[in-house]
Amino acid sequence: MLVTKPIAELCALLIDELHGELPSRIFAMLLSKGRSTVPQLSQYTSMTPRQVRHGLAVLQQHNLLFYHVDPGAELAFYEANPDHAYNLVRTGKILEMIDTTFGAPAKDVMQSLLLSGQTRISDLVAAYQEKIEQANKSAPGVGDDGDFGAEPNGADGDSQSTKSGGPLVKSTAHLNTILCRLVEAELIDVVHAKSFESSEDILKTVEKEVMAKYFPGGVKGNKAKAEFQERIAEGLRKVRGESKSLKRKLEQNGTAAKRRRLLSGISAVNGVHDEDMDPALDPRQVIRINYEKCLVDLRNRRLVQYASDMIGETTAYVYGVLLKLLTKDLPRCRSDPVMDAEGDNEESEKGPGSVTTEQILDNLKTSVDLSLGIGKAERRHISSTAAEKIESFPPKKKRFIEETEVDGEASADEDEGDDESSEESDYDSDYKAPATNGTNGVNGTNGTRVKFEEAAAPKERRMDRPSMLRQHLLILAESTQRFVRHCGSNEWTVDFIPVMDSLREAELDSVIERTCGRQGLRLVRILRAKGKLDEKALPNVALMRKPELQQKMLEMQTAGFVSVQEVPRDLKADVKKSFFLWFCDVDRSYNRLLDTSYRTMVHCVQVLEALRQKERDVLETTKRTDVRGREKDTMRKSYYERYSRFLDCERKLFAQVMRVDDLVSVLRDF
Amino acid sequence: MASDGKAEDSVKIQILKDALYDEMRQHGSESRAFSQKDILDLNIIPNGNLELLLQVVQRLCDDKLLVGIANHHAGMAWRWRSKEEAKKYTTLPNDETVMVYSIIDEAGADGIWNRTIKNKLNMHEAVVKNCIKFLESKGYIASMKNVEHPNKKMYIKATLRPSERATGGPWFTEGELDTAFITELEGIVFEYIKTKSAYRGSQPHPGGAAGAGTTKVPKRGAVTAGETTARGTKRSATEISNDDTTTSSPSAAQTKGTSGGGTATSKSRTVFLPMPAGYKHYPTVAEIAKFIHDTGITNNTTLGEADIQQLVDVLTYDGLVEMVRVGRRRGYRVARAVKQDTVPFHKRQKEREAGNGLDLPLVQGAEPLSNGLTEAPCGRCPVFQLCEEGGPVSPSNCVYFLQWLELEDLPKAVAPNVAVQP
Numbered sequence A: 001m002l003v004t005k006p007i008a009e010l011c012a013l014l015i016d017e018l019h020g021e022l023p024s025r026i027f028a029m030l031l032s033k034g035r036s037t038v039p040q041l042s043q044y045t046s047m048t049p050r051q052v053r054h055g056l057a058v059l060q061q062h063n064l065l066f067y068h069v070d071p072g073a074e075l076a077f078y079e080a081n082p083d084h085a086y087n088l089v090r091t092g093k094i095l096e097m098i099d100t101t102f103g104a105p106a107k108d109v110m111q112s113l114l115l116s117g118q119t120r121i122s123d124l125v126a127a128y129q130e131k132i133e134q135a136n137k138s139a140p141g142v143g144d145d146g147d148f149g150a151e152p153n154g155a156d157g158d159s160q161s162t163k164s165g166g167p168l169v170k171s172t173a174h175l176n177t178i179l180c181r182l183v184e185a186e187l188i189d190v191v192h193a194k195s196f197e198s199s200e201d202i203l204k205t206v207e208k209e210v211m212a213k214y215f216p217g218g219v220k221g222n223k224a225k226a227e228f229q230e231r232i233a234e235g236l237r238k239v240r241g242e243s244k245s246l247k248r249k250l251e252q253n254g255t256a257a258k259r260r261r262l263l264s265g266i267s268a269v270n271g272v273h274d275e276d277m278d279p280a281l282d283p284r285q286v287i288r289i290n291y292e293k294c295l296v297d298l299r300n301r302r303l304v305q306y307a308s309d310m311i312g313e314t315t316a317y318v319y320g321v322l323l324k325l326l327t328k329d330l331p332r333c334r335s336d337p338v339m340d341a342e343g344d345n346e347e348s349e350k351g352p353g354s355v356t357t358e359q360i361l362d363n364l365k366t367s368v369d370l371s372l373g374i375g376k377a378e379r380r381h382i383s384s385t386a387a388e389k390i391e392s393f394p395p396k397k398k399r400f401i402e403e404t405e406v407d408g409e410a411s412a413d414e415d416e417g418d419d420e421s422s423e424e425s426d427y428d429s430d431y432k433a434p435a436t437n438g439t440n441g442v443n444g445t446n447g448t449r450v451k452f453e454e455a456a457a458p459k460e461r462r463m464d465r466p467s468m469l470r471q472h473l474l475i476l477a478e479s480t481q482r483f484v485r486h487c488g489s490n491e492w493t494v495d496f497i498p499v500m501d502s503l504r505e506a507e508l509d510s511v512i513e514r515t516c517g518r519q520g521l522r523l524v525r526i527l528r529a530k531g532k533l534d535e536k537a538l539p540n541v542a543l544m545r546k547p548e549l550q551q552k553m554l555e556m557q558t559a560g561f562v563s564v565q566e567v568p569r570d571l572k573a574d575v576k577k578s579f580f581l582w583f584c585d586v587d588r589s590y591n592r593l594l595d596t597s598y599r600t601m602v603h604c605v606q607v608l609e610a611l612r613q614k615e616r617d618v619l620e621t622t623k624r625t626d627v628r629g630r631e632k633d634t635m636r637k638s639y640y641e642r643y644s645r646f647l648d649c650e651r652k653l654f655a656q657v658m659r660v661d662d663l664v665s666v667l668r669d670f
Numbered sequence B: 001m002a003s004d005g006k007a008e009d010s011v012k013i014q015i016l017k018d019a020l021y022d023e024m025r026q027h028g029s030e031s032r033a034f035s036q037k038d039i040l041d042l043n044i045i046p047n048g049n050l051e052l053l054l055q056v057v058q059r060l061c062d063d064k065l066l067v068g069i070a071n072h073h074a075g076m077a078w079r080w081r082s083k084e085e086a087k088k089y090t091t092l093p094n095d096e097t098v099m100v101y102s103i104i105d106e107a108g109a110d111g112i113w114n115r116t117i118k119n120k121l122n123m124h125e126a127v128v129k130n131c132i133k134f135l136e137s138k139g140y141i142a143s144m145k146n147v148e149h150p151n152k153k154m155y156i157k158a159t160l161r162p163s164e165r166a167t168g169g170p171w172f173t174e175g176e177l178d179t180a181f182i183t184e185l186e187g188i189v190f191e192y193i194k195t196k197s198a199y200r201g202s203q204p205h206p207g208g209a210a211g212a213g214t215t216k217v218p219k220r221g222a223v224t225a226g227e228t229t230a231r232g233t234k235r236s237a238t239e240i241s242n243d244d245t246t247t248s249s250p251s252a253a254q255t256k257g258t259s260g261g262g263t264a265t266s267k268s269r270t271v272f273l274p275m276p277a278g279y280k281h282y283p284t285v286a287e288i289a290k291f292i293h294d295t296g297i298t299n300n301t302t303l304g305e306a307d308i309q310q311l312v313d314v315l316t317y318d319g320l321v322e323m324v325r326v327g328r329r330r331g332y333r334v335a336r337a338v339k340q341d342t343v344p345f346h347k348r349q350k351e352r353e354a355g356n357g358l359d360l361p362l363v364q365g366a367e368p369l370s371n372g373l374t375e376a377p378c379g380r381c382p383v384f385q386l387c388e389e390g391g392p393v394s395p396s397n398c399v400y401f402l403q404w405l406e407l408e409d410l411p412k413a414v415a416p417n418v419a420v421q422p
């Protein structure tokens, strides 16, 4: 991540918000000065080395630092970890996701982990032990765990409401189970020696090792170079794999059946599972949250939201189930260019694998009515060949932009060419007798299809559940966004790169439409489809009057959505005669959007800070121990109103920051 | 003897002339160019006598019944001209006028700029002006407007209609883009595609909270994962469906719960639903063109398929419709069917005139999506570039945020985000 000023500012603000001012100042200093030692830091910040060490410890605890000790050197170098600092924004989202996926107790555990940073398992167990005992002693209803509220500034006032039914985690065995499940889902991983080295440092070390071990005489020739790269990638993968050691161990122990149950997460929420079945985790291991995997799940959620916006809720729900099954073993959203380069040939061909219709069916909630969300059409109005078209390979790279659909069409035609004859007959048979359809080569293999035919025969059509599911999947596959690819007769997969590109574009479009209106959007999309376009040609395509169009273009140029290039007609470069070519540089727009997003987030936090200053006296009061937790009863009415209004604003602002982060994630991380 | 021969010749030529002219008219329209060989092959000139041919053609040219045109590849060629036209030429008072008229004649339906006439003929401006005046008064030529060069004074033969290129096609009225006409037609085409490409069905009414989350703009905090915010709404969602889901947001989860579980009270509402995959009847441009033709909305302009295609393309660029290929058919369907208004646009307009629903935005199609940036005041802030802590405008003294947080009432005009929210 390239650290620009707004990001640095945002990170510092976030750390200030969560961990206090001291670490925040040190962090900001590290970002601006680069890697530094303790004495250097104390000089920059004019703090005592003791204070600096204290701050560093906090940062270290929360994984916000890298450090590096050169062999034989006395002092360690510290370096900021802006990625993790930025991830702090996602805390709330991750917790919510854990809550919906794994249930409230898991969320509680995750929250503890988020608050205490990386933790030794034994410490976590001890903390919970104490809590459980306390709760058992003091009877139900008290469990006030203020320590575990997310916001340290009193916003956790209402956190008690959820805790009314005694402790969420009932026993240490229960805790163990939760941890096992989170580890298996890769949402938690293990901290190891290399966790605190920046990726550049790790790369350097690995490079050195590989050099020493395999190429003592230096790397010569293309072949050796390739091998060198491969060895490095391998070494890096090994380092990366270390954090998954706990998961591997679990997989060795656990039976496959149990694992399945754990992953599909059917029983655990109710707390009625055999806790003894889970192996006890090594108490000495230090664990932390694995943001990479969390992002994969967050991306799934975002995509479901997207599908819901574009198609409908029921279809989106089906999509969610599909995504979840598909990404179960996907460790990260974007593959690493170095580490995953080697696997590029085989792995990326396969992509994330595929999911069968039956698998999806097995995981759908029984309460969901699949008949909703799709229109009805007579059987003969549907071309099943077109709908069921199988695309075994992901679209070619160049095809992911919308406009290129034009050449996409051409190749689609070619594909069809193969089974031209069968298709022809299918067209006819559609009109004559639907019954013959079942013999069609493509559909013949799948049983659900045949049932569909039978069900279609009577006048009032009741489709069975598999057919309805299939309809949703086919709609997803047919969508212009290409949510799903129908990659085998009963298999489905998702090509994340094109889908995410389309989502990014949709986000950009909505910003354009909301700021420059529909005509602005129209112009941008014309440029996107046609490339560079002469100013004189635009009005004709856009069907807009020239003056209005020019004004719109200027407006959008200022906003950074389009750019113009002047091409002189002759050597004299007479401006009056020059061509003006408009174009839109999508990447530039994205970067601009990102920058705006960071700054908006900074502003939100700063507004909050200003509010805090304004309501200082009220907030001071709420910090008193005799008031805390009983604000409503103890405070004067006007004070309490101001307080609750402040909480309202705080909530809105935080929520807004997270909404903006949704956009940042889409543009940058997913 | 000699004179006899001449007289005889002239009679012969006169006969040949008429015969050739008639024969040429038989063989093609006024715009056909006849090469020398073409004319010989008409078998009017005996024995392919070139000299005779030359004489005859020359006479016809003098009578303005034939027009010679220089063709780069084929050499000389001729077109015939109608007798009436030829008469016009012969009645013109002087050579200048003839030249001006003929150059305008040649320009055809595209018309010609008066400066070009002057330059081409190398005549004095006043002379050209006079000629034009005379021709205009006679009703032989007319002035016209060209959309590509709206400021140039152009002339065209009065009997011709300006070409598409000059008028700008059906979208132009008197050289101006007729935006009102276009907008109206766009509306009609969009409604047509909408109703033809989506299924009008009913769906259980989602709970109030879900409605707010998905259809209205989640103004602030509604769709979030706020640690504190989430709790209130989310509990219910998880209680309903406490096995796992990867649902998008608490509100969506809730909808699923209510609609799926059939939690009683849900009413149904009319919505548009997407068609099943492989639907073969998404309207094509040809069908849309036919529909527009049949309605007779465009009684005095003829719209070809290409014109309708242009319109549909604009709708596509606007993100209102999308192209779908089903088999070999290229149809169009409405984008985001579920989010479409089920009340036709013109009805909405009527309602509006009656004073209802003024708070709703009057635009075609679904409301644009929104994201964190378009909702926050900063996303549309006029002073965003200047805003910084310590600067003249800063978050700590930001009035827009105060208004957004409802801490202060501002006159609406000042706030930048009014436009964002419907």
Ligand code: SF4
Pocket (backbone or CB within 6 Å): A603, B377, B378, B379, B381, B382, B383, B384, B387, B388, B393, B394, B395, B398, B399, B400, B401
């Ligand atoms: S003035 Fe307010 S709305 Fe504008 S950029 Fe600054 S904080 Fe945002």
